[in-house]
Amino acid sequence: MPLDMWWFIGAAGACLAAAAALLLLPGAPAVVGTPGPQSVALLRGGRRAAVVVALVALHQRGVVTTGRHGTVRTDGWTQAAVRDRLQLAVHTSLRRPVGVRVVVTVPRVQKALDALRDECAAAGLLRANARWRAARALLCAVPLTIVTGLLVTPMTASNTPLQSAISTVPLAVAAALWAIPRRTRAARRLLESLRERHPLEQRPPRGGPAGSRVLTSVALYGDSALTLYVPHFAREGGLLGHGSRDTGFAVFNTAPGSGSTGTDHPGCGTSSA
Incomplete structure (x- = not known):
């Protein structure tokens, strides 16, 4: 039986279903209590x-x-x-x-x-490491499966446009699942609660x-x-995001009259730890 693009689309769909189950199904129940500052950070x-x-x-x-x-x-x-x-x-x-x-x-x-x-x-507060890594691996397999299918299946005028259009759906779903953060809803609610209880002061x-x-x-x-x-x-100490992402040392602006001690660099967001 010759290879058909539908087989590869189905395989990509199976990877998506497994990844969605790993990411969206409930994991460990949230433990009552406030974690320490380093965990919150x-x-x-x-x-x-x-x-x-x-x-x-x-x-x-x-x-x-x-x-x-x-x-x-x-x-x-x-x-x-x-x-x-x-x-x-x-x-x-x-x-x-x-x-x-x-x-x-x-x-x-x-x-x-x-x-x-x-x-x-x-x-x-975070998705378990094993589930997170497995879901990411499955999501990476989706575009590889689709590209492989496009390369190895025969092209015919009757099925290529339809199959090519449908093959973009798994890619879009994979991108949406990839954007799911590692921290859980419980973690987001915890951060919101802590910010309400500990607002940032205007002055020390x-x-x-x-x-x-x-x-x-x-x-x-x-x-x-x-x-x-x-x-x-x-x-x-270079704690304000002024540090070079390549060396870890601060990058200082020495231009006359700049009035600045450093150049901002983008920092790291939620861990896709």
Whole structure:
């Protein structure tokens, strides 16, 4: 029996059905309770955002400070005071001044971030890693299946226009499913609730805010909270998105009269962790 394009369209449809089931069917029920600031940052802005919160926490303890050219470095080696897994991994990775983007790529930091991601998945705030990867693999198989079918099936004047038109449907559905974020509805509701309970202040309170309040604000609002509560550390340490995505070091604008210390680069959004 000769190959027909309908076989490939059907195979693409089966991949889509399996991917949709993995992405849309309920996973682990959401656990009641508020996760820590680093988990909240991971849900809002991905892995880099979680590392930034860890750095701010270490800075508040006095064990991390700014380096040269938009980097961060250790300010002493008081590891005994660092108990959090991610913070300890970040702290022990700063053997030399490096940018935030470099810190995120360190293997021990990656493992700590993976553990944080798994905790969020177990709490029903992120789609489980195995289901997420399997769904992504199935979605990648859809265009490969359609293209293969177009290449190997015979072209006839009677069926080519119809089959070609219908073959675009699986591609459109795959693109729609690909756009589904990894964080769940429970995570989105949690972030909305936390923003209502912890609005961003217009100016820091007298005497300085409590450490937990700073971490929560940075986790929820990112750069806006950084410039409000720890402006010097954020600017000089390259935490504000000024870091080069290639090297992790800040890119400074030295043009006369520019009035700027850096050039913004796009940051990372929800994790398609």
